[in-house]
Structure formats: structure tokens, C-alpha cells
Amino acid sequence: MATEAAKSASKRSSTARSKKAKPAFSKETYIKWYKDMLLMRKFEEKCGQLYIQQKFGGFCHLYIGQEAVLAGMTESLKPTDRYITAYRDHAHPIALGMHPKYVMAELYGKVTGCTKGKGGSMHMFDKERNLFGGHGIVGGQIPLGAGIAFADKYRNEDHVTACFFGDGAARQGSLWETFNMAMTWKLPVIYVIENNNYAMGTSVERTSNVTDLKKLGLSFEMPSESVDGMRPEAVAEAFARAAERARKGEGPTLLDIQTYRYKGHSMSDPQKYRTKEEVKEYQEKDPIVYVLDVIKDNKWMSEAEIKDVQENVKALVEESVQFAEESPYPEAHEIYEDVYMQEDYPFVKD
Numbered sequence: 001m002a003t004e005a006a007k008s009a010s011k012r013s014s015t016a017r018s019k020k021a022k023p024a025f026s027k028e029t030y031i032k033w034y035k036d037m038l039l040m041r042k043f044e045e046k047c048g049q050l051y052i053q054q055k056f057g058g059f060c061h062l063y064i065g066q067e068a069v070l071a072g073m074t075e076s077l078k079p080t081d082r083y084i085t086a087y088r089d090h091a092h093p094i095a096l097g098m099h100p101k102y103v104m105a106e107l108y109g110k111v112t113g114c115t116k117g118k119g120g121s122m123h124m125f126d127k128e129r130n131l132f133g134g135h136g137i138v139g140g141q142i143p144l145g146a147g148i149a150f151a152d153k154y155r156n157e158d159h160v161t162a163c164f165f166g167d168g169a170a171r172q173g174s175l176w177e178t179f180n181m182a183m184t185w186k187l188p189v190i191y192v193i194e195n196n197n198y199a200m201g202t203s204v205e206r207t208s209n210v211t212d213l214k215k216l217g218l219s220f221e222m223p224s225e226s227v228d229g230m231r232p233e234a235v236a237e238a239f240a241r242a243a244e245r246a247r248k249g250e251g252p253t254l255l256d257i258q259t260y261r262y263k264g265h266s267m268s269d270p271q272k273y274r275t276k277e278e279v280k281e282y283q284e285k286d287p288i289v290y291v292l293d294v295i296k297d298n299k300w301m302s303e304a305e306i307k308d309v310q311e312n313v314k315a316l317v318e319e320s321v322q323f324a325e326e327s328p329y330p331e332a333h334e335i336y337e338d339v340y341m342q343e344d345y346p347f348v349k350d
Helices: 002-013 027-052 067-076 091-095 100-107 141-154 173-184 213-220 232-247 276-283 287-297 303-326 332-336
Strands: 082-084 161-166 189-195 224-228 253-258
Touching: 027 067, 027 091, 027 100, 027 287, 027 303, 067 091, 067 189, 067 232, 067 287, 082 141, 091 100, 100 303, 141 161, 141 173, 141 189, 173 189, 173 213, 189 213, 189 232, 213 224, 213 253, 224 232, 232 253, 287 303
Parallel strands: 082 161, 161 189, 189 253, 224 253
Antiparallel strands: none
């Protein structure tokens, strides 16, 4: 079953643009993609090491392998657009431009973190960049994405909401109610399934009779498409089409972005549900290696320039760790800050 998933992905990738063909995007875009994806990858690899060292606790879900999804998205959406995702969310604020040191500090539970150390791994927020959070409740962000889009439509503001969730969350009942409302009201929202083939340890084939997830939009007549999530060009083009439709007032789009995580669901996942051969097949389609090959094929960067990028990324990750290590923990009174509360509630004392 797992091998079939890999074969299916291989067939999808066979239709992707050949490395020798003319690049679909500019030199500057490919170089940016390489820098951004490499930073996401190295940051997450360091997170995995630090988690094993017990530098921070809680759950830890790594984005390694899925970087092309965010790289492609940022090419086609605007900084003023809105973003909301699930709990595999370390890379999202970094892709949107947040300095990774604030993400690392949040993982450490430090006051300098992007949510003052109160959210941790699964709850990254960035008001400045319109990231409405990672969310720990499976599928909880799906109706929230519709709410954000509804508010923008109500205020006649030109924004699109990108709402991310996994193939496991696609089975939540709230998705069906939300899709119905989103289509009825023609909300400017792009629903994105980051389809990495497994809901925790359960394959798509074992969670539903419907394995082609783009079909989930059919009963609502929601425009839907499958996207090669290992290639940033395909992702960028799909987001561009969906965003154009949303800005015209034509409503939501469902993107089944087929990607793959090279690590387990979380750091505690033994990964016994898939074979090493399957993982290797997907690693041969690594989006970072692919983009770097495009750069080399077109002689857009010298070996020295590529090495400089790699060294700069390494230094940035090390800076982030040092920042987190040296930052203070929140003071005790912070437990009462940034929460909804009744001022005269009898059990709340100064």
C-alpha cells in the first residue's frame, strides 16, 4: 500500500518540467526558493537535534520534505494576505519572513518567542505577517479560515486566506460544514491539503474510500485540483490560479498538494507504517536538490556563491539557537496576560 503511494507520486512527478527545459520562473525566484527552503530544512533539522537533547518539550512536528509548498505559495500570494495552518507550523512564519530566532525562542518557551513563549511548537502566530497561527486541534483551523475570509469579504478588503491542513484533518466533519458555507458565500479562501500520504501513521488509503482528495470539493462544486507539492513551480502556479479566482469574488478553491515528510509525524513516531524504500523514492525528488539543480544547470550561481548561501543559513540557525538559549523565561504574572478574563472574577488576584 505504501509502495503504491510512492509509485503514484512517481507518475505525478513524471509530468513535471524537465530540468533541462526552460525554467518557468526567473533566476531571482529560483535563488530565493533555494535560500528559503534550505533555511526551513536546516532550521527543522536543528529543531530535531535540540528536541532529542531535551532543550524544549511538548510535541514537535517537523516540516522536512514539504518545503516546496511554502516556497511556491509565497511566490503567488501577497504579504497582506492571510495564513492559517495546523501544528506542523515552524516553517510557515519563516517562509513569510519572520526571523527564525523568534520561532526558536518560542520553541524554548522564552518570552522573546513569537507568542511570548506561551504557544510552543504547535502555536506559532505572527500578527505583522497575518499568520493566524498554528493550531493543535486537528482540523480546528478549517472553519477559522472561513471566518477570516468572511471578515475580509464583509469589510470589502482585497485579501485572500490560505488555510492549510493535512490529509488526516480532511476527514473532520467541520470541513464539510465549512466548505458548504464557503461556497455559498463565495469566500476568498484557498483550502490547502498538505497531503503527505499519512494521517499520523495511517495512510490515505486506510482512512477513506476516497483517495483522490481533490474530489472532496465536488459535492460543493468547489474548483479543485491536484498539485505536485515537490515542485515549487507547480505550487506557485496553482496558488496564482486560486488567488485570482478568489480576488474576482468567485469563491474558494481546494488544492490537494501532494507532498511528503521525510521524518515521522512527530519526534515520537517510530515510522513502522512505511518502508525505507518508499522514503528513498521521495527523497530522490527532494525539492531543494531539484531547485539547486535548476540553478546549476542555468549557471545562475557559482559554487562559491552556493557555499556562501549554505554558510549564511548555517550561521542564521546558530544565531537562532543562541538567541533562544540566552533569552529569559516569562515572569509569573504573564500567566494572566493575553488571555480572555473577567476583571472582577473572584479567583483572580493581583
